[in-house]
Amino acid sequence: MTGLGAAPLRNARISRFRLPTSSSAAAGAEAEDAYWLGPREYPEAELRILARNIVKQVRARGPFLSLADFVNRQLGSGPAAQRGALQQAIDDSNLNAAPAADANAGYDITSSQVGGHNHANPEAGEGPSYQGAPGFLSQEDLLGVLGNAATARSDTFTIRGYGEARDPTGTKVLSRATCEAVAQRFPEWINPKDPAATSPPSSQANQSFGRRFSIISFRWLAADEI
Numbered sequence: 001m002t003g004l005g006a007a008p009l010r011n012a013r014i015s016r017f018r019l020p021t022s023s024s025a026a027a028g029a030e031a032e033d034a035y036w037l038g039p040r041e042y043p044e045a046e047l048r049i050l051a052r053n054i055v056k057q058v059r060a061r062g063p064f065l066s067l068a069d070f071v072n073r074q075l076g077s078g079p080a081a082q083r084g085a086l087q088q089a090i091d092d093s094n095l096n097a098a099p100a101a102d103a104n105a106g107y108d109i110t111s112s113q114v115g116g117h118n119h120a121n122p123e124a125g126e127g128p129s130y131q132g133a134p135g136f137l138s139q140e141d142l143l144g145v146l147g148n149a150a151t152a153r154s155d156t157f158t159i160r161g162y163g164e165a166r167d168p169t170g171t172k173v174l175s176r177a178t179c180e181a182v183a184q185r186f187p188e189w190i191n192p193k194d195p196a197a198t199s200p201p202s203s204q205a206n207q208s209f210g211r212r213f214s215i216i217s218f219r220w221l222a223a224d225e226i
Contacts, residue, residue, distance in 0.1 A: 012047060014141050015039035016134040025099065035103035035135035042137075046095060053089035061085050061199060063211065065187075067152055071143065082124055086139035096128065099135050106130035155185040156216070178221040188212045 011026060015038075022038035023029040029038055042050075061080060064070040074080040079088060090096070100106065106129035114125035130136055143150070164176035187196040190209045194201040201207055 011041040011043050013039050013041050014137065014145065016141070025102065031099070031102040032104065035099055035105055036133065038134075040099070040135060040137060042095070046093070050089060050093045050095065053092045054086065056092075057085035057089045063155075063185075063187075067150060070150075071139070077121070081121065084139055086142050090137055090139065090142075095137050096135075100128065100130050100133075103135060105133055105135065157183050157185075159183060160221070178226055179218065180221055181218045182216040183213050184216050186212045186214060 013024070017037075017039070020038045022033040022036075024038045024041045025031055025034035026041040034040075058064075061074070062070075071084050071086070073082060073084050082088075083091065108128050109126050111122045111126040114122050117125070128136070132138065158180065159182075160178060160180050162176070162178045165174045166172060167174055188211065189196065189198075189201055189203065189206040190212055191201075191203040191205045193203045194206050
């Protein structure tokens with residue numbers, strides 16, 4: 001067993017074990033010991049790549065109707081039906097291939113290898129044989145760290161605006177006013193050509209401006225309300 005070492009500075013550690021029995025590869029452990037028995041450490045550069053790919057998935061699949069819609073794969077076909085947004089971002093970031101290769105963890109399963117099993121969605125059976133191993137970063141690992149802080153965001157916003165009129169010299173304020181509007185975002189796109197469930201939309205207007213907002217209420221504020 002390799003002794004447990006300290007994580008390199010500015011690295012983020014994710015461990016499948018409460019008490020790992022090996023240190024990480026970044027801390028000097030043998031590749032196989034680190035992959036199956038230890039934690040993983042991710043430098044800032046890898047985390048930035050992952051963050052950018054998560055944003056891409058949110059833009060491509062969102063807005064999500066619930067936390068379950070964000071976490072789970074979507075029904076249907078295509079990449080969104082194979083894995084959730086977080087797992088797709090991890091795969092696109094290519095964070096799992098190199099550690100698995102160093103540890104000789106397994107091999108890749110192709111859709112043709114599972115095609116003879118009469119699966120309705122054979123692509124769902126493809127992927128690395130070592131998926132789920134302790135050294136394999138999954139969306140479960142991310143949610144284990146971030147899940148307790150994840151909440152459904154409100155689509156209702158309170159917006160305040162202020163304006164004033166000045167005399168011709170610009171030094172004296174003649175009048176001022178403050179207003180408050182409550183705006184709510186709806187599932188429908190700006191251009192109704194695309195159904196609300198369509199993502200990404202085909203309309204250029206919808207690609208540029210997104211979902212429809214409606215003003216729910218509007219009022220002028222008194223000075224003592226500001």
